Amino acid sequence: MTTRLVGRTDELSALLAHTASEPPGAVLVTGEAGVGKTRLLDELADRLRGAAAIVLRGSAVEGGGPYRPLVRALVGAAPPSLAGSPSLGPHAAVLARLLPGWPPLPPVRAADLVDPVVVLGEAVRVLLQVIAGERRAVLMLDDLHWADRDTLDLLAYLCAGAAPVPLVLAARDDERGPAELVTVGRHAGRQLLRPLDEAGVAVLAAERAGAPVAPETVAYLFAASGGLPLLVAELTAGLVQSGGLRREGGVWRPDGPVQARVPGAFTRLVAGRVRGLATPVRVLVRTAALLGDDLDWRFVATATAQDDPAAGLRAAVDAGLFRTGDTDALRWRHALTRAAVLEDLTPPERAELTRQTVSHLKDAALTGAQRAVAADLCARAGERSRAAGLLLDHGREHLAAGALVAAGDVLASAAAFVDDGTEQAAEVAVERLRVLGLRALTDDALALGEQVLPGLPVDGAARIRLQLARACVAAERWEAAGLHLAAAAPAGSAEHLALAANVALGRHDVDGALRLAADAVAAGRREGTPEAVCEALEITGRVRRSSDAAASRAAFTEAARLAAEHRLVPWQVRALAELATHDVYGAGDLGRLREARQLAAGAGMPGTALIMELQLVAAGTSIDGHVATLPLARRCADTATRLRLPGPAAHALVFVARGQYWGGDTAGASATLEEYLRQSPDPIAAESARAAYRCWDAWLSHDGRRAAGELSRTVQALRASAVSRPAPLWGYWALLSTVVHPDDPAPLAELRGSDALVQVANRAALQYGDAVLAARAGARERSRGLVEAADASLAGHNHERLFLRSLMIGPDGAAAAFDAEVLLREALTRWEPAGEVRLVRWCRERLRMLGLPVPRPARDRATVPPRLRALGVTGRELEVLRLVAGGATNVDIAARLHVSTRTAETHVSSLLAKTGSTARAELAGWLPVLAP
DSSP states (O other): OOOOOOSSHHHHHHHHHHHHHOOEEEEEEEEESSHHHHHHHHHHHHHHTTTEEEEEEEOOOOTOOOOOOHHHHHHTTGGGGGOTTTTTHHHHHTTTTTTTTTTOOOOOOSSSSSOHHHHHHHHHHHHHHHHTTTSSSSEEOOOGOOOOOOHHHHHHHIIIIIISSEEEEEEESOOOOOHHHHHHHHTSSEEEEOOOOHHHHHHHHHHHHHHOOOOHHHHHHHHHHOOHHHHHHHHHHHHHHHTTTETTTOOOOOOOOEOOOOHHHHHHHHHHHTTTTTTHHHHHHHHHHHHHEEEEEEHHHHTTOOSSOOHHHHHHHHHSSSSOOSSEEESSSTTTHHHHHHHHHHHHHHHHHHHHHHHHHHTTOOOOOOHOOOOOHHHTOOHHHHHHHHHHHHHHHHHHHHHHHHHHHHHHHHHHOTTTHHHHHHHHHHHHHHHHTTTTTTHHHHHHHHHGGSSOOOHHHHHHHHHHHHHHHHHOOOHHHHHHTOSSTTTTTTHHHHHHHHHHHHHOOOOHHHHHHHHHHHHHHHHHHHHHHHHHHHHHHHHHHEEEETHHHHHHHHHHHHHTTTOHHHHHHHHHHHHHHHHTTTTTOOOOHHHHHHHHHHOOOHHHHHHHHHHHHHHHHHHHHHTTHHHHHHEEEEEEEETTTTTHHOOOOOHHHHHHHTTTHHHHHHHHHHHHHHHHOOHHHHHHHHHHHHHHHHTTTTTTTHHHHHHHHHHHHTOOOOOOOOOOOHHHHHHHHHHHHHTTHHHHHHHHHGGGSSSSHHHHHHHHHHHHHHTTTTOOHHHHHHHHHHHTTTTTTTTHHHHHHHTTTTTTTSSSSOOOOHHHHHHHHHHHHOHHHHHHHHHHHHHHHHTTOOOOOOOGGGGGGGGHHHHOOOOHHHHHHHHHHHTTTTHHHHHHHTTTTHHHHHHHHHHHHTTTTTTTGGGGGGGGGGGO
């Protein structure tokens, strides 16, 4: 019987207001067991559904496993068919960790830069946006005092501002919950539910009994229940059913003294119902109480050895002990019902029931939380080894799903049941070390290794040493890695050899690293261990990158092919990323980088994908300029902040500041630069950034000598860094220094002999610098040829080409053999619609200084709609967008716009990046914004 909500008008109004607030936030409803949190959420859900809102409802149960409340909330609104939604993009595969039937994500094998909880949090955030669409939606999660730590970490992430819909959460406050629940509470508003007063008890008792209840009975109910609605309802029903109340004149009055203690009264009420059942049904109910709060009826049937429990379960539902949920789920009628059933059992009865249940589950095929329940029962029955085995399998399930905190907790529990020195102890320790390695907790991994090593057999200890060596390699602790590797086994295995190659490279033993990597490749091919082969090929490619680019590329290409063949997505991503670095530094092709980014995102590696996105930003500045890539840079900064990656966030701010600077927003650029300097711990990077802005201030003021001096200070800072930085700044410095100081050969000579020439912009700058010297020597034809060669190397990189050539235009004209006026006019046609305010102003001033006519300001930027302009879309790209939407191929676009096919490809790629589209078919969706 459902009663109306009593005594909660203010609380309900507050929650309704919360669900309508903007921006969406979170509220945590708290109160003791039985105070009516779930009933309040039921009423809230009914009101919201009545207003056509989408209500996503779930609840935690004791021992329910990772993400259980979220699964319950999302599964109905997110069928597997939704995985194909373009709006979800790469998040669909990540969501397979939560949602049954969704396309699976590859197992977690290597650590990404981002906490897996944040990865899943981002995926849930996007999924909530997709589910809500244009409608109002609310996520409601109950009983979070029982939630697992991974769920609470994810909720803390959503509550901290990532959630696109309101969150209404509920948890008990009369028992100590997980520490992570406190973190959730810090990010959420609070709604405390207090017990009902005596007047509220009278109203609720009358609702439950169907007529008013005498005042003396109300006084008893208030005292016995403490005002808890759950107990008021149950005690009232019990008194009516037992004959303790009789109806006289439309009022329920006591039939004699009414005295009882709670929870004793409730326990006796439930016990009476259980004892009134037939013996098989009674066994079924009591066994279900052993199994937990959230029950799959088939699990209950297996645990009781009842082939057809349907009739028994129906009898238990009719007795008010269970309530049905979805197809396979049973829930206890109230939160305290299960506890009352267990309390009615004597210790010998409970022990015997546990023994019988363990026996029935012996050969059952268990999964998920069922393994945890069975392990607990095995432990209570004294079967410690069996309990450890179940927990080991359960921990591996969590590990495969990316629930690393839960995996660590479960495996730690398994370790408590194993006997020291056994093979099972070694198995558990290896898995625990894997989890710690994936969480980048190197010190914890080493401490655990030292703790478990002394008691293990030789084979088990050798395997532990291998895991410890890998943890040390990940943390770049080369000496410790070498010591563990020396004692690891099997010594000639491909994994062992690949790790040894890593250690050798870390110790700067290049020859040793190459030799060991080659041995690892050979051993891996013999053993059939492609992961080890990929690791060894990666080492080979990294070592060969500077000395033999062709050999380096060949190693990475083979690693990418092998990883794709064996579906080793993380290794495929890494190999493609390395190849993309070759491409970007070479011809500037971004195709492979985009492919690697998509793969990384789809494999649940958002940190890796973000790094590649930043590489695309850097490459995009060479193609379209800093202003055009500003929206993408901002998106990277926001994403890095959400993913809790301070390093990439600071790196993205560099590009944001540059876009603001060249776009004319001096104040914004200054503020962003200061924010970057606060986040960057690298003093060399800080000084380099400051000097670069001083340089461009001077150059834009037509003071080439001062600009060259500031660039010299920037390069001096870079020289002091141990990290190779082949940034275009090297080329800018060498070229501008040669223009203003043509008698000083040092800058070009240094650039000519440096590793910075792996960057195509620096190679072009060297050719332009040589062209300046050739023109100065009177070799005009040679100068013209060098300019044309440099231009050719920068094909498609129009911004970089125009910028480098602008550095060669002094107050007296071009320092090399080309027409300054033609160049400046071309620059204006490209930079004005792109919003390059400072460069446009510089071009106009330089034309005036040269006594040349200055074109009128272009008007085509106004034709780009504001929404697209905010993304950095240029007038030319708008033309391309219209053609793509009309079905034109790149060849068609090239013919229509009189450009090369490669230029058309570049425009399409730029549009994909700026709009966040994953395929050209999605670009047509931007056409509605073109309407007046």
